[in-house]
Amino acid sequence: MLEFRGVSMTYQTGTVALKDVSFTIQDGEFVFIIGRSGAGKSTLIKLLTCEERPTGGKVLIDRYDVAKIRRRLVPYLRRNIGMVFQDFRLIYTKTVYENVAFAMEIVGAHRSTIRRRVPIVLSIVGLRDKAGARPGELSGGEQQRVAIARAMVNNPMLILADEPTGNLDP
Secondary structure, rough: OOEEEEEEEOOOOEEEEEEEEEEEEEOOOOOOOOOOOOOOOOHHHHHHHHOOOOOOOOOOEEEOHHHOOOHHHHHHHOOOEEEEEOOOOOOOOOOHHHHHHHHOOOOOOOOOHHHHHHHHHHHHOOOOOOOOOHHHHHOHHHHHHHHHHHHHHOOOOOOEEEEOOOOOOO
């Protein structure tokens, strides 16, 4: 479960990104957050990934208050979050397979698990036949699907996507 309780975020410049935001997302829910540019959507994601701490209120992920999590424990929280970035953040010197496998390698997954799981996830996003390609050889939509596969591969409890449909075909 994910919960925002009266969350506010004001940057050091005085810019108010969020003011008294409250909502709850239950396990299994699929939620889109929409709004104009500058409405605070990216700030919300930064709060969920502990890149930022709220200036007011509470952000709870699975009952853990992200503002109270010690910095050294943040990577462990992030292991339960799959992130699809607006700019994909793919490694252009690696293949599609290696980009997805990398997400498993950094959390210490066994090679046999990686060899089994990566092709399954690439099939789910329709890119199994592109496993040997490098990101520069792919369309924007295909690159986005690699990023989605990478976010899914560790079976996280939460997947966050910043502008997830921007480069996908209808």
